[in-house]
Amino acid sequence: MKHHPTAQTRATNDNDACAVEAQNARPRESVHDIAAAQPAVARGAKRTDTATQPSSPTTADARQRTSQITSRGLTTQIHPTVLQRIVWLSALTTLNRFRVIRAIDVALACFPERPFKAALTAAQRAMRGMAKAGLVRRYRTDRFQHVYGLTTAGSAWLEDYGILSSPSVRRVADMTNPEHRLWMNAIVLACEARGLRAHTESEALQELNRGRKEEEPVRQGFVQCAEGHLRPDAVAYEPDGITWFEIDRSKRGEQRRNALSSLVRCVGKKLKHAPTLRRIVVFARTNRILQDALAVLRDTAKVANAEVINPDYGRHFKEVEPGVFEVWAAVWPPGGGVAVDVCIGHVIIELLPTWLPKVRLDSSNKQPLSGWFDENYLPYRRPQTSEPWSQPVSPLLESLPLVTPNGGDYTRR
Secondary structure, X not given: OEEEOHXXXXXXXXXXXXXXXXXXXXXXXXXXXXXXXXXXXXXXXXXXXXXXXXOOOXXXXXXXXXXXXXXXXXXXXXXXXXXXXXXXXXXXXHHHHHOOEOHHHHHHHHOOOOOHHHHHHHHHHHHHHHHHOOOEEEEEOOOOOEEEEEOHHHHHHHHOOOOOOOOOHHHHHHOXXXXXXXHHHHHHHHHHHOOOEEEEHHHHHHHHOOOOOOOOOOOOOOEEEOOEEEOOOEEEEEOOEEEEEEEEOOOOOHHHHHHHHHHHOOOOOEOOOOOEEEEEEEEXXXXXXXXXXXXXXXXXXXXXXXXXXEOOEOOEEEEEEOOEEEEEEEEOOOOOOOOEEEEEEEEEEEEOOOOHHHOOOOOOOOOOOOOOOOOOOOOOOOOOOOOOOOOOOOOHHHHHHHHOOXXXXXXXX
16 A cells, blocks of 8 residues: 655645635726716816715615525534644544544444535544644555555544554555455444444454353354355444444355345344344445345245244245345234234345545546435435434534533533
8 A cells, every 4th residue: 555645735735725716716806997887077066976976775785695694513622722632632542443444434433414615524524633743644546446554643633632643654564455444433423323333344343252251162153054154344232233334245056046045035033142133234345246236135035935833933024115125023912812914124225435535526426425324325215114214413422521521621612
C-alpha cells in the first residue's frame, strides 16, 4: 500500500476548491459600471429617478432571506473548537476499533443524521485536519481506495482522554486490498447509526466465546452444517433476533453455494449460543454476483417449496419483492390446536453501495448519491411488511463528557 503525504492531499483539495469557487464566482460591479448605468443629470437639476435609493425591506424579502439561512447544527449549542475535538475523538476511536477506515466510515460514525454530501464533506474535513496534525496517515490501496491508519501520535492523543489504543500504521501499510474488511466495518457502523448493537466477525466470535468454561472447546461459529462452522461477516442484534450479514465480493463456488442454501434454512431457529436467527442479508459487490446469489435462493426455494412443512421440519420461501424472500414455517399456536403457517423471517439480497465512497464533491462527480440513511437501504432494505427505519441522531454528544470531563463551559457565546 502506498502512503500519500498530506501536502499532496491538501494541494489537490485546494485545487478542487479553487475550481468550484471560480465556477460559482459572481462578478462585482465596479464604480464605472454603476455610473454608466445611471442617466446623466445636468448641474443644478434635481434627480427624479429613485432606482438607486434604498427601499425598506418588505415582509416577503425578510421571509426569503430567512429561508435561505441554513441550519448550523450543533455549532449553535457547542463551541466549534469543542465540537472539533468531539469529532476527532469519535473518528479516532472508530479507527482504533477497526484499525483501518475510510472517510465514508467517519461519515457513518460521526454524521449519520446529515445529508450525504454534508456528511462526506465534514468527514473529509476532519480527516484532513487529523492528517495535518499527524494523528492519522493516509494510504492508497491497490484498488485506488484511500484509507487511514492510526499513528503513534494519534494513539497518544486518545490515551490523553483515557482510551486505551495502539498504532495501526504498520498493519495498514501491509494491506493490499482490505475491501472486505472495510465493508464489514461500514455495515456495523450503519447498524449502530440506526440504534442497533452490531459486531464484526472477530467481535462476534469474541462475544460468542464470552463466559465459556476452560474445559469447553472454542466455539468456531454460530451455525454448524455439512459445510462446517458458519459465522457471519457482520451481525446485528435486534429485538426479535439477530440479523446475519454476508458480503459477497466474488461469485460463490459450489461449497459456498451449498453453505448459503443450508444457512437460509436455519432462519427462525434458536441458535445454540445466540438468539434466534431472524433474517439474512447478502450484499453483492456487482450485479453479476447479485444474480448468482438470487439463483441460489430461487433454487433452494424451488426444492423447499415442494416439501410439506411441519412444526419440526421444513421451510417455504416466497419472493415478495425483488431480492426479498419471506421465510415461512409451521408452528403450533399458543392455545393449542392445528399448526399454522407463519412468516418467521426474511432473506434479503442487495447490492453493496460501492458508489458512495467514489462520490466526488465537485462538478466532476459521476456517481449517484442514493443509498444513504434518508432512504430504505442501509444497513439493509426493510421489507414493506416490517416497520420502517427510524432516522439516525447525532452520536457526537455522547463524547462530550470525555472532552469536558470537569464540566467545563462548552456552550457557544
